[in-house]
Amino acid sequence: MKKCKIILILLAILAFTGCSGSPDTGEENKEKQEESKVTEQQPETDGEKVEITFLHKWPEESRAEFWKSVEEGFEDSYPNIDVKIEGVADDPIKEKLNVMLGGGDCPDIFFSWGGEYKNKFIREGIALDLTTYYEADEGWRNSYIEALLKSGQFEGKQYGTPFLVTAKVFVYNKEIFEKCNVNVPATYEEFLSICQEIKDQGETPIIFGNQAPWAAAHYITTFNQKCVPADVLQKDYDPSSGEFMDAGYVEALEMLQALNENGYFNEGVNSTSSSAAREMFWAGQGAIIYDEIANFQGMYEEKMPGNWGWFACPAVEGAKGNQSTITGGADMFLVSADTEHPEEAVQFLKYLTSMEVQEKMCKELGFQSCIKGAVNEETSIPECVDAMEFIETQDGIADWLDTAMSANVVDIYLANLQELLNGKAAAEVMTDVQAEAARVAKDY
Amino acid sequence: MEVQGSGSIIRNPVFVEMAGIMYRENKHAIKYIVPGVLIIILFIYIPVIMNFRYSFFSWASYSKEKRFIGFENYIRLFHDDVFYTALFNNTAYAIISVVFQIGLSLIIAWILEQKFLGNASKFFRIVFYIPSVISMTVVGLLWQMIYNPNIGLLNPLLEVIGLRNLTRDWLGDKNTAIYAVISVSQWQYIGSTMMLFIVAMQKIPQELFESAAIDGAGGMKQFIYVAVPQCKEAILMNLIVTIVNAFKVFDEVYIMTGGGPGRSTEVLGTYLYRAAFRNNEMGYATAISTVLFLITFFISVFQLQFYRRQIGDSK
Numbered sequence: 167m168k169k170c171k172i173i174l175i176l177l178a179i180l181a182f183t184g185c186s187g188s189p190d191t192g193e194e195n196k197e198k199q200e201e202s203k204v205t206e207q208q209p210e211t212d213g214e215k216v217e218i219t220f221l222h223k224w225p226e227e228s229r230a231e232f233w234k235s236v237e238e239g240f241e242d243s244y245p246n247i248d249v250k251i252e253g254v255a256d257d258p259i260k261e262k263l264n265v266m267l268g269g270g271d272c273p274d275i276f277f278s279w280g281g282e283y284k285n286k287f288i289r290e291g292i293a294l295d296l297t298t299y300y301e302a303d304e305g306w307r308n309s310y311i312e313a314l315l316k317s318g319q320f321e322g323k324q325y326g327t328p329f330l331v332t333a334k335v336f337v338y339n340k341e342i343f344e345k346c347n348v349n350v351p352a353t354y355e356e357f358l359s360i361c362q363e364i365k366d367q368g369e370t371p372i373i374f375g376n377q378a379p380w381a382a383a384h385y386i387t388t389f390n391q392k393c394v395p396a397d398v399l400q401k402d403y404d405p406s407s408g409e410f411m412d413a414g415y416v417e418a419l420e421m422l423q424a425l426n427e428n429g430y431f432n433e434g435v436n437s438t439s440s441s442a443a444r445e446m447f448w449a450g451q452g453a454i455i456y457d458e459i460a461n462f463q464g465m466y467e468e469k470m471p472g473n474w475g476w477f478a479c480p481a482v483e484g485a486k487g488n489q490s491t492i493t494g495g496a497d498m499f500l501v502s503a504d505t506e507h508p509e510e511a512v513q514f515l516k517y518l519t520s521m522e523v524q525e526k527m528c529k530e531l532g533f534q535s536c537i538k539g540a541v542n543e544e545t546s547i548p549e550c551v552d553a554m555e556f557i558e559t560q561d562g563i564a565d566w567l568d569t570a571m572s573a574n575v576v577d578i579y580l581a582n583l584q585e586l587l588n589g590k591a592a593a594e595v596m597t598d599v600q601a602e603a604a605r606v607a608k609d610y
Numbered sequence: 611m612e613v614q615g616s617g618s619i620i621r622n623p624v625f626v627e628m629a630g631i632m633y634r635e636n637k638h639a640i641k642y643i644v645p646g647v648l649i650i651i652l653f654i655y656i657p658v659i660m661n662f663r664y665s666f667f668s669w670a671s672y673s674k675e676k677r678f679i680g681f682e683n684y685i686r687l688f689h690d691d692v693f694y695t696a697l698f699n700n701t702a703y704a705i706i707s708v709v710f711q712i713g714l715s716l717i718i719a720w721i722l723e724q725k726f727l728g729n730a731s732k733f734f735r736i737v738f739y740i741p742s743v744i745s746m747t748v749v750g751l752l753w754q755m756i757y758n759p760n761i762g763l764l765n766p767l768l769e770v771i772g773l774r775n776l777t778r779d780w781l782g783d784k785n786t787a788i789y790a791v792i793s794v795s796q797w798q799y800i801g802s803t804m805m806l807f808i809v810a811m812q813k814i815p816q817e818l819f820e821s822a823a824i825d826g827a828g829g830m831k832q833f834i835y836v837a838v839p840q841c842k843e844a845i846l847m848n849l850i851v852t853i854v855n856a857f858k859v860f861d862e863v864y865i866m867t868g869g870g871p872g873r874s875t876e877v878l879g880t881y882l883y884r885a886a887f888r889n890n891e892m893g894y895a896t897a898i899s900t901v902l903f904l905i906t907f908f909i910s911v912f913q914l915q916f917y918r919r920q921i922g923d924s925k
Contacts, residue, residue, distance in 0.1 A: 260887075260888065264670075264671045264672070265671065267672035268672060268892070290672050290673065290674065291674065292672055377781075377868070377870070378868065379870065432760060433779065434759035434779035436782030436783075437754070437759065437779050437782035437871075438782075442760075442761070451760075574889050574891070577884065577888060577889050581870065581873050582872065585784070585871060588782070588784055590872075609668070
């Protein structure tokens with residue numbers, strides 16, 4: 167009984183203190199209430215303050231400071247606009263967006279990859295046509311690297327606002343290359359021979375984590391570009407006309423399979439995550455890794471300063487595809503067609519792609535900008551500047567396989583890539599892809 | 611006579627008063643039941659019916675309109691190899707879970723109830739139970755590392771004990787991946803069912819064991835002829851929960867393999883998630899979930915009937 171009484175008294179005290187809120191005096195409370203009333207009424211009285219929501223895919227702690235500064239910087243410049251920034255990681259954002267769109271809760275501005283991933287939003291009328299905004303501001307339009315701005319277009323209209331560009335290249339460990347006495351390869355044949363040499367010296371030539379099969383998809387994006395003629399690729403990646411009958415697709419798969427079967431990859435590729443693969447590479451457990459240039463500054467320079475270099479996937483002699491394209495793409499933002507504040511959303515996008523913010527992004531996050539001149543010696547490490555110059559010399563950028571085509575075909579392709587690495591025949595993989603592409607084209 | 615008799619009963623003031631009390635009490639009880647029933651109708655029955663309806667349409671989460679396609683989603687589903695892979699995996703999950711989480715955990719519970727273990731029993735109860743209170747995400751990532759052929763613990767351990775020929779890429783090999791995932795579930799939940807069985811065994815009157823012992827029954831016979839029949843209710847309830855959970859499984863597979871390599875570890879839960887949120891085929895996903903609902907529903911009904919009959923018989 168005593169215990170019960172004590173508990174009751176404690177609960178009563180808690181309830182009492184809970185109700186009283188804080189030890190402020192009544193006077194102070196009144197003042198605070200008055201103040202909060204004033205601030206709450208402000209947007210209504212001036213009738214100008216609006217809120218816009220923004221969804222990106224870089225929520226990492228190390229990048230939080232940048233997004234905070236963007237929010238504060240924008241709100242300082244535009245006090246009538248309140249921007250709510252939310253970040254969701256690379257993989258979950260695909261699901262998050264589907265759920266948000268399904269629930270009618272689309273952010274005013276949201277992240278998108280290029281290719282079919284972006285196109286499906288446009289076809290469904292979810293993304294706002296920004297052509298008139300770009301036409302009205304020549305300075306904004308001309309600040310872009312032309313080819314990258316085009317990646318945000320659909321049927322000649324500008325929907326996407328590219329934010330950064332990234333591409334996939336081979337990063338190598340200089341110490342291991344020196345130890346094995348091998349050099350950066352100029353052709354794919356040379357690439358295979360240096361892998362063999364590294365293997366013969368007792369090192370793992372390539373570190374590869376394909377637990378999430380988009381990693382293999384990036385290899386196949388590159389190999390498809392090199393083995394399949396560009397016009398055939400364009401037709402097949404279009405969900406309305408995909409057939410995937412070209413022999414180059416099988417060749418591309420066989421190239422990936424050969425890397426695995428020749429023992430150039432580490433053990434257990436299908437159960438190693440991409441982040442674990444990076445860790446292994448940083449620990450010196452392999453000579454080469456296929457990764458994005460967006461990670462040069464924040465990851466490779468930080469983890470193995472001075473001990474890494476890069477080279478693009480070399481040309482495949484005799485292959486029918488374009489040898490001068492690089493796998494990658496511009497990450498971009500779309501504005502919701504249902505937004506109540508299109509002007510403010512565009513204002514925010516202009517701020518985000520301004521030279522000031524883009525230089526800051528290059529410097530602090532190590533990303534490569536779509537804006538002319540933002541990647542320079544002052545904002546980026548020399549490897550990033552070189553990579554950016556290299557991208558500009560290429561014929562084009564091949565969108566990631568997993569965002570370039572219909573989600574259904576991607577799903578079959580990606581699952582089969584894991585099976586390919588477990589020994590499934592390349593021709594059988596393509597039979598499955600062809601069947602799904604035919605089904606999608608029929609339903610289109 | 612009967613009619614008159616019953617009429618006289620109805621007119622009986624005691625009966626009238628009792629009926630009045632019951633009526634008032636029922637009326638009172640309904641006030642408490644209705645909100646619960648409404649919530650269940652709103653959040654369970656209506657969504658189930660809507661889900662069934664949506665399975666006849668082709669639509670994406672962001673589609674402005676839904677296209678009616680009749681039974682096409684079901685026809686596609688029954689011609690889909692991945693659906694049968696998922697069904698097989700769920701069934702394997704259920705069978706293995708019953709063997710370990712019912713059979714083995716019952717034996718462990720019995721052993722831990724033996725007096726000769728003394729205080730060691732408490733220690734082992736905690737050891738077996740702890741995994742079941744760890745978050746599935748943590749367990750999944752932990753075992754992912756243990757199974758990893760490059761940095762994991764399992765393969766080196768097998769080598770040390772002379773089983774080098776068994777070392778493999780456990781989660782990356784399509785022949786072993788699903789069993790590797792199922793094993794983790796058994797490791798995690800065996801302690802949970804074990805605790806429920808221990809509680810059930812503690813309720814068994816000691817006299818039953820004493821008289822069995824006097825009749826010459828040893829430990830094994832006491833377990834089979836006294837402990838197991840006396841724990842019948844707990845066994846049946848755990849059986850329902852274990853089997854239904856095996857068909858609803860999602861987290862373990864999603865975290866450890868994502869359904870891969872290829873589609874070898876796909877279960878119905880991950881398959882419908884993939885269809886809905888990856889491929890944005892909401893109609894197809896609702897067809898999968900309808901089938902999943904029917905499977906779990908009929909298993910539950912069948913087991914509940916069985917349970918009633920068994921318990922009814924024993925009473």
